Amino acid sequence: MDLIEKALKMRADYQFGEGAGDALTSRGLKVEPSKRTGKPRYVYDSSGRLLATVRWSDGLMALSLEGARCLHEYFKPPRLRVIVAGEAVSFVKKGRSVFAKHVMDVDPEIRSGDEVIIVDKDDRLLAVGRAVLSSLEMRSFDAGIAVKVRRGIDDDGGKPERTT
Numbered sequence: 001m002d003l004i005e006k007a008l009k010m011r012a013d014y015q016f017g018e019g020a021g022d023a024l025t026s027r028g029l030k031v032e033p034s035k036r037t038g039k040p041r042y043v044y045d046s047s048g049r050l051l052a053t054v055r056w057s058d059g060l061m062a063l064s065l066e067g068a069r070c071l072h073e074y075f076k077p078p079r080l081r082v083i084v085a086g087e088a089v090s091f092v093k094k095g096r097s098v099f100a101k102h103v104m105d106v107d108p109e110i111r112s113g114d115e116v117i118i119v120d121k122d123d124r125l126l127a128v129g130r131a132v133l134s135s136l137e138m139r140s141f142d143a144g145i146a147v148k149v150r151r152g153i154d155d156d157g158g159k160p161e162r163t164t
Contacts (some may be wrong), residue, residue, distance in 0.1 A: 004040055005029050012052075015060050016071060016080060023052055023074035024067060042162060043067075049160045057135070061115065064161050065151050068117045068128035078107040080117045082138065083148055084088055084126065091116055092126045095155035098147035103138045110135040127152040 008031065009021025028046025031040060043052045044062070049058075051067035054060075063071070071080055084092055088102035098118055110116055112134050118127040129149035138146045151161065 005154050007074070008040060008043060011054075011059070012061065012064045017075065019074060020071060022027045026070065042139060043151050051113045054160060062130070063115050063117075065125075065128055065153060066161070069125060072117050072119070072123075077119075077123050078105060080107055080110075080115070081123060082110070082116050082118050082124070082131070083123075084118060089120050089126060092149060093152045093154040093161065095127065095152035097126075097145045097149050097150050098129070098145040100138055100144050101142035103146050106138045107137040108135050110138070112137070118149065125153060127155075 005025065009025055012021040013026050015020070030041045030044040030046060032042040032126055034041040040054050041052065042050060045051055045066065049066045050064040051070065052061035052063050055062055082098060082103060083105040084098055084103050085102045088098065093162065094097055102123060110131050112131055114127060114131045116128060116131050117125060119125055127149045128151055129147045133141065134148045
């Protein structure tokens, strides 16, 4: 294991919980550095599917759908999950934000700014995004955006996810 892979595994364990690094690297790992800084920027599995993008602002990872699938398979519910009500499922799958009134349940450890996996009541992956509210706020509020969705499984708008 080279130094970059070890650092990315440690970063994933820190950000998502122990074992996340192993889950993300279980299919092999390729890292594309930033052209400007040379630091790791895009993280791919060995078949070239994007798992995560390393953010400039804080050095943490923004998950792609494929990265979310890896963590979804690894962690048991409710870890990293926001569970949405049935009426919101079709919208979330298309990449729309999750509103607090549609949150049925949530991992109690989620804080504002965390990367989250959005699922339906049967734990089927719908989308990946960034929490706007903490788990307590998601449960308490009846209005406002709970999760800003980055990509839904049926999201056909915008740019496609990167591949190598």
